[in-house]
Amino acid sequence: MLSETSQIKGLTLITAYLLTSNEHLTVCHPQSKAVTMPALTDLNIAVVGTGANGAGIGADLVNAGLRVTWIEQWPDNVAAIRENGVRIEFGQLDAGGRVETAHPRVINLCEVATLREKFDAVLLLVKAYDTRWACELIKPYVAEDGFVIGVQNGMSVDDIVAVMGEERSLGAVIEITAAMYTPGVVERHSDRERSWFAVGAPSSAGVRHVATAAAILRTVGVVEETTDIRSAKWMKLALNAAELVPSAIMDLSIADAAKTEGLYDVMLAAGNEAIEAALADGCQVRPIFGMEGDVASNPETFVETVLAELIANYILSYSRSTILQDWMKHRHSEVNELNGFVVQVLRSAGKPAPANQAVVEFAAEIELGTRERGIHNLEALAARVRELGGLVG
Known part of the structure; x- marks a missing residue:
């Protein structure tokens, strides 16, 4: 039997392929039966909370050609991004750094009620103390077979489960260093090869979503799929x-x-x-x-x-x-x-x-x-x- 690490490496190759393919693939996760993964370009994705980390991650998703909606609680940030897009500054610009930009669809929290669509994947990047209400806000707009993943610090996964249920809840460990002091401008201090995530389900009910969530986050950094997210x-x-x-x-x-x-x-x-x-x-x-x-x-x-x-x-x-x-x-x-x-x-x-x-x-x-x-x-x-x-x- 392959070790968890070996299985994860195999999944990495499969999910990396999905980034450039429109095919649907069937994969086996260490904790689950075979599941069919949609092509990432078929997914409707929301990023809830687009401050420093959320905007940095969201920009990578947009620039990878994925269908993404940003939902943001800072009105000045929404206004700046709508006018000029988001500017991502990697490292020190006067010492070999670089700038990337993205032009996402971004809405204010108060505009969520105007949505007429369902999301297959929701990346939650609000503060840990905002987790529960943010889940309640987005819950009506999550597809029946969709999921919410808390890409946050703290043990927020239990709050997600309390609102979304075990079958639609995932947790993630995030290590990205970033800052946002000006609306629409992100200082990203860790490049993609030094941005790290662990993705897992708090119970077997949600395991079928792990490979998809990991594939999404591999547009941003290095991802480990774990059977022990807690x-x-x-x-x-x-x-x-x-x-x-x-x-x-x-x-x-x-x-x-x-x-x-x-x-x-x-x-x-x-x-x-x-x-x-x-x-x-x-x-x-x-x-x-x-x-x-x-x-x-x-x-x-x-x-x-x-x-x-x-x-x-x-x-x-x-x-x-x-x-x-x-x-x-x-x-x-x-x-x-x-x-x-x-x-x-x-x-x-x-x-x-x-x-x-x-x-x-x-x-x-x-x-x-x-x-x-x-x-x-x-x-x-x-x-x-x-x-x-x-x-x-």
Whole structure:
């Protein structure tokens, strides 16, 4: 019997063929019986949430010749894209970067009610805390045999299932580094060969959609099809718990945060607590980003290994976390769905999460306006972690 990895490699060749073919192919997924995949050009696709990641992904789908509708909640972004298209800036333009453009069909949230069509595939790229209402919004417009895939941080797949049902729900791990500070303009810091996804179904009922979703996302980056999407998403959450909010609290890029003495210890502690939470939740430590070796699947070394991989290969020196980008725009962040979720799971297991608890507290104060982000928070943050019982030894 072929290993899961070998089967996935075979599916990769098949789904890559679909990108340029109008034929329908029958494939076997490791968890399912044979399923017939439509040609990608036959699909009607929606991208819900076209900020930095959504617009970057959506642009690749449009430029691959797929039929795509963008549904966006920022009116200025919709207006800019309708007038000029979307501009994707890859890397630093003054240091060998390049610009790509796309001209999608884009509508405002308030225009969804005017749609008279059904979507075969919906890529959900809203914030994790917006998942449930976004699913309710789009549900009437999803084809009977269509699906919704959460291409998001956090454990949003359960919210998708709650609205769409197991047979029409998929989850994805996403690693794309991007930013959007100006309507219609995306800074994409990770090119396609350094954009990574894992795609899977939370139950066997939705497995038939995995190969199609993976084929769609292969227009954007490297895709792994997994039979354990929950564990994969927990591994990404562990990385996010370590990098996103701690760096934002200090107002630093992710790379600079990881080089800051004292802060790196807090980041590792937060990530390691997330690994502990994943195990308490019944999930497994497993490699992501295509990493291999014992250090990528060992609970004691996973976080430092994946953080080093992220910094070396998936971000630029000046890449800011999505949390920091939210705060710069005076928006609420996903801290409760990331670090807060770790606290919640460990509390349910009767265990503390001092690093994540402290991070949540500081983030809440920043969002309330009672604390300013900046490196001056480092000593106080570390002290609070110790007060809660962390950073021992």
